[in-house]
Amino acid sequence: MAKRELYDSILNYLAEQRDAGDHPVSRADIATALGESPSTVLRYLARLKADGKVEQSGSTSASRWGLPAQKVAPKPTEVAQDGLAGVIVPTASPSWSGPSQELFAVLESPLGVRKPVTYQRSFVDAYKPNQTFLLPESLANDLFKEGRMQGQQPAGTYARNVIAPLLIDLSFSSSRLEGNRYTRLDTEVLFRSGNANPQDKDAIMLLNHKRAIEFLIDEVPLYGLTVMVVRNIHTLLMQGLLHDENALGAIRQKIVNISNTVYVPAHMPSLLEEMLGIIVAKARDIKNPVEAAFFLWLNLAYLQPFEDGNKRTSRLAANIPLLMYNCAPLSFLDVTDEDYSRAKIGVYERLDTSVAADLFAWTYRRSIEKYAVQIQAAGLPDLFRAVHRDAINELVSRIVRDRHPLGQAVAEFHLSPQDAERLIETVKGDIARLGEHNFARYRLTLRELTRWVEAGRPLSE
Structure with a gap:
């Protein structure tokens, strides 16, 4: 077994x-x-x-x-955080809505009394981007506001700023949902070594996740959300894990069965290929990246377009719209097998997204909370530069315009030896980067800059 x-x-x-x-x-x-x-x-x-x-x-x-006695988690509450009232702080476990509780009751029925069902393309065909929603629209908008990076940045900036913890978090969490035996510490050690026993399928699974996430961060800003990208994610995730290497990234030709559900996926390759294209196209048209992520996560797993690895492909693909819009990535932190299974089976058998929506919102807020700290730590302003901004600008100006020796000019500011040394290094860096694109910040004219450049960019200590 x-x-x-x-x-x-x-x-x-x-x-x-x-x-x-x-x-x-x-x-x-x-x-x-x-x-x-x-x-x-x-x-x-x-x-x-x-x-x-x-x-x-x-x-x-x-x-x-x-089995332990079942417990219902309390609902999250709005509290003040960092002086901001109304910020939702994630609870230790998902808070299940009324519709989710009703769905749980249905899914607790024995498999023998549940009616077998197969793929319903109407779930996708009836969806109209920006007009209909799988997540409650207000929830999708709130999550987008909470998770996005402020300011105008190139696509992928957020993910690149948190790549170190993201590689561990998403690889570990996604693999764990596939029954992987490695602990988080084991995962960190494995990633540092970068090598795995070819017979150790769990190690291969983790390293495959790492490579697939790196592919997302490096290539998605160039290619965007396309079927090609999704199929390559599958290839990277499943390399060395499929008996047939020709199945990597390929539309499924075989019948698949999913345990613990009466859902039977469609098995016509032409339908699978058509629906994969429609799903990706509709996700690309969704303006809210959080709704697009939820749409991809559910529909790729529901379609089961690949021979194996569909759920892990859906988890990584869900990050594509978030990455494109510089939102916090979704790493499925602390999601249990049971909750994840119930969320997916609710869609498979009932086309009911209530449990999935509750789980998605809960785990995405955990990701937002964690990576916001990483972004804050990485993006703290240079306090020394802020304090000495006028001095830096004046020193660069005097060196270029008047050819003043740097050390002599810095001495006039009567700084401590440590601050004087740092100021010298800062000015040297600015001098090295000085050009036509940034001379105005130092109150220089283009003519003054040109004369200095023609003189060989002199800088005397």
Whole structure:
């Protein structure tokens, strides 16, 4: 049994035993029911326990295992943050709306009583960019305001400024949702080494995520949102993980089945290719990048255009509009397997986006909160330059216009030795960058600059 399947099968078995009144159970019971060795089951139970999915009573081989009591998280509240009233502070777990709670009740029904469904292209065809919305329009607008970088910057500026934590966060979080066994610390160590055992599929998965994210940051500002970009993301994510290398980035030719749902994806290659093009085109037309990200995240996973790796492709592709509009990236911080699965199955089986919207808003606000700190740290103004701005401008002017020696001119400001040394280095940097594009800031004329350049750009200490 595959790793992801066994993880889910244990949870399903425990749920069945709870419903039947035989709860909790021993690992031997689980192993017998699932046809796995007790040692394998114990390893997965340990992972489920670490994820908070199961509870253990006792600490010996006679331990009993069961599902924890379900808890409903409190709703987020508007509080003052950094002196700004009305900023939403993310809670420790998603806050589920009324429609989400109703959807949970439907999805808790046994698979046997849920009606099998297949792909409904009307979910995309009926969507009109900027007229209809998958996220509540007011929520999409609020998230855009909260997450965007201020000022006019080249596309990708935000992502490049937070690339170090983003590579870890998104790679780790996305891989973890695929059942990856690596911890966050393991991921950091792996990325520093850059090498993986070819037999270690979890390490390959993480390194593939890293390369795909780097591709997003480097190439998306050049190419934008296109089918080519989405297919290359899939190629980078799945390299070394598919039995058939010809399936990398290729439209699926095979039937796929998804565990724990009655949803059966469409399997006509012509339809998959057509709908992929329509999804990308509509996402490109959406003006609000947060709505576009949500639209891509849901629809790429719902379509299942590739043989495998559709969900992880949808997670990275959702970042394309955010990157293009310099919004905080979406790294799916702290999302659990259970919440993620319920969000997707709600769309697969019911075309209901309520759980997905609640989860998306919650985890995106966590990303916004984290990366805003990174941006603030990276973007602090040079206080020394701000304090000594007039002195810097005057010194550059006197050197160019009057050929004053730099050290002698700085001495006239009676600074401490440390500040004087820093001022000299700052002025030298400005002198090195001085040209026709910026001479006016130093109160120089073009004629004065030209004479200085023709004299060989003299700078005496």
